[in-house]
Amino acid sequence: MDLIKKLSGILVALLILTGCSSETADEGTDEPLKITSTFSIMTDMVEAIGGEHVEVYNLVPLGTDPHEYDPKPEDIQFLTDSDALFYNGLNLEGENGGWLDKLVSSVDYDEDKIFRATDDVEPMYLAEGTADEEINPHSFIDPNVGIKMAEAVKSALIELDEENSEYYKERGEDYINELKEIENDYRQTFEDIPDDRRILIASEFAFQYLTEQYNIQEGYIWAIDTEENGSPQQIKDATDFVKKHQPPVLFVESNVDRRPMEAVSKESGVPIYDKPLYSDEIGNQDSEASTYLDYLRYNLNVLSDGMNQ
Ligand SMILES: [Zn+2]
Structure with a gap:
């Protein structure tokens, strides 16, 4: 192939490319x-x-x-x-x-x-x-x-x-x-909390990945939201856990019925920390946990403040 032919080939290719891109832009490929x-x-x-x-x-x-x-x-x-x-x-x-x-x-x-x-x-x-x-x-x-x-x-x-x-x-x-x-x-925050305070008890058994990662003792009232929530037996078992481990506070999630945890608190004498944890969802737009990053930061603050009570 001689040089002129080669160059004109490239030129044609370039023309087609530019032609294409302006055409597709008109058709709106920038649509999200x-x-x-x-x-x-x-x-x-x-x-x-x-x-x-x-x-x-x-x-x-x-x-x-x-x-x-x-x-x-x-x-x-x-x-x-x-x-x-x-x-x-x-x-x-x-x-x-x-x-x-x-x-x-x-x-x-x-x-x-x-x-x-x-x-x-x-x-x-x-x-x-x-x-x-x-x-x-x-x-x-x-x-x-x-x-x-x-x-x-x-x-x-x-x-x-x-x-x-x-x-x-x-x-x-x-x-x-x-x-x-x-x-x-x-990692830093949980490392600084003494073993006997590094206890997370919430309503649902939702924090397992977190508690295993950071060596936190976990208690709960029910295993998963889709099953029975807060039966007398579940409340009794959770109360036994609290009496045995003596955490500084109990935690409750933003999206659950608080009454079962209130019963555990009454039975055990351990207070519920006043700010809820977020688990299944982030908070609404006006909340402190309206994005996933803020949800993570917020939960860490609640957990460390609660455990350090
Ligand atoms: Zn859940």
Whole structure:
């Protein structure tokens, strides 16, 4: 091939490329990715990393149990039109025949567009209080898991929208660095709390990933929200735990009925710490825990203040 021919070939290729890009820009390829996300923490994380290039639709509203959810017609519509579905997994959305499974199959949603954020997370199990080995879904309470989820979200966005990969990479890394700082605060803070105060008793057995990570003794009234909550036997067992371990305070989550913990407090004489913990969801916009990063910071403050009472 002679040089002129080669050069004109390149020129033609360049013309086609420029032509294409201006044409597609006119057609609006800068439209954000439409993403359906299952619950508040996932939604906040995808929005934080995806920024202006994503439009995220949240399925389970605040105040609704993500373990059991009844999708609405508008949920079905948005999912049908969306470029991807992000979910937590680890049994949070009631995997294997649960509500998300049913939703996905009802619209015959493309499996290649479904991203699970916890592929790299080692599951832990609710051994007691359940009939069989059920996975504890609350892994995101541990910031180490948050880091893994953020890595997964970043990679998924890059895969879905390569054109903006630098953008996702940069935002993802900034976000992960913030998580690493938070994780460092968790480690330092719990290391400084004496063993006999490093006790977390809450209503649901939701804090397992956190308590195992930071060597905290955990007590609870019920194993998981979807089962019986606060039976006389459960209250008695929790009270026995409190009397045995003598924690400085009891904790209660923002989204549960406080009465069972009030009964444990009355029986044991140990007070409930006045600020609630967040577990299944972040707080509303006006709360101190309205983003996942603030949720983690807030929980750490509540736990350390409570344990140091
Ligand atoms: Zn829960």
